[in-house]
Amino acid sequence: MRGTKYKVLALLKQSKAIVSGEALAKELHVSRTAVWKAIRDLDKMGYQIDHLANGYRFISSNVLEAEEIAFSSLLSENILIEKSIDSTMNVAKLAAMNHQATPALFLTETQSGGRGRYGRPFFSPEGQIYMTLLLEPNQTFAELPQYTLLTAVAVALAIDEATGKSCSIKWVNDLFLDGKKVCGILSEAMSDFETGQISHVTIGIGLNFSIKPEAFPQELQTIATSLFPESSPTITRNELIQNIWRNFFELLDGLPDTAYLDYYRNKSFVIGKVVNFTQRGVNYTGKALRITDAGELVVQTTAGEMTLSSGEVSLSTIDGKQLK
Structure with missing residues (x-):
């Protein structure tokens, strides 16, 4: 049955028009009941399929493929x-x-x-x-x-x-x-x-x-x-x-x-903002000045310019707003 539902899905995707259950059954050499079960399984999996009086039509779905x-x-x-x-x-x-x-x-x-x-x-x-x-x-x-x-x-x-x-x-x-x-x-x-x-x-x-x-x-x-x-x-x-x-x-x-x-x-919404951060257990406050070519953040603090690498710090607030 697993093979049938994916074959049905492939046929529906290939067609831009409505495909009847009879046509699907004939193409796959299976019964209409097998097609109906395949469609039901695809519905349960999250695929969007229109059920119409004259057949089925595939709609773009959110299933990862x-x-x-x-x-x-x-x-x-x-x-x-x-x-x-x-x-x-x-x-x-x-x-x-x-x-x-x-x-x-x-x-x-x-x-x-x-x-x-x-x-x-x-x-x-x-x-x-x-x-x-x-x-x-x-x-x-x-x-x-x-x-x-x-x-x-x-x-x-x-x-x-x-x-x-x-x-x-x-x-x-x-x-x-x-x-x-x-x-x-x-x-x-x-x-x-x-x-x-x-x-x-x-x-x-x-x-x-x-x-x-x-x-x-x-x-x-x-x-x-x-x-x-x-x-x-x-x-x-x-x-x-x-x-x-x-x-x-x-x-x-x-x-x-x-x-x-x-x-x-x-x-970046950090540049030019006042940031708080912790480095090696010490809390600092300063103004974010620029991002270097190495991807580091340069911050002006009372202790002077500090260059922060991504692995060293976690920014806690920007302009007083708490970040998670």
Whole structure:
């Protein structure tokens, strides 16, 4: 039966017109009852299918599909989708140890152990975007591209195109829309002890796709949002995911061109603001001056200019507004 429902789905996708149950049964050499059961199973899986008097018609759906995400730089056989896992980052790291072909993308509908920087847990309802890209750069740490910044730019470009709005970036790895967090990015490296090379890099993205404001936990309602909090999405998750990674690989292929850094700086809502941060257990307050070519944040404090790298600090407030 599993084979039949996917064959039915493929035929419906291929046709722009209404397809009768009889035509589907004839094409697949199965009974009308088998077609009806296949359609019912597809409905349960979340596919949008019009049930009409003269047949069925496929409507663009929000079900994650490798074939709909894949493109030349990211092959469908290297896109792995699960219903529920603990964390796409953990699954990607395990896959790296098992010699998974790269680049590879791991996605899930929901995760029980999702985490951000410093191991912070985060809200992970179904129907959003939780994914990790696995790369195999085999470079030294100094040779690595600035993956977090590249990814932030790739996501920002995709969000702006999808929503018609202009998102902003909180240095170094969070994206905001309408003043609230909509996406977080986490990049981590795995090293080869013998060679000293970075063998693998994992880039995790948690993006709120469509969540009504009241569906967030009370403590998040004033600081978090989604791309489509009130209206129906104008793009599918598959399309958005593909756009993100298309942007990413185009930027990566364009290196050493650093035009993406200017875009990142223009998107930053930190520059020129008063920020509070903690570094090595000491609290500081200062004005964010600029972002360097290395992606570091330069802050003017009473102790002088301080240059912050992404791994050292966590910004706590900007212009007095608490950040999470």
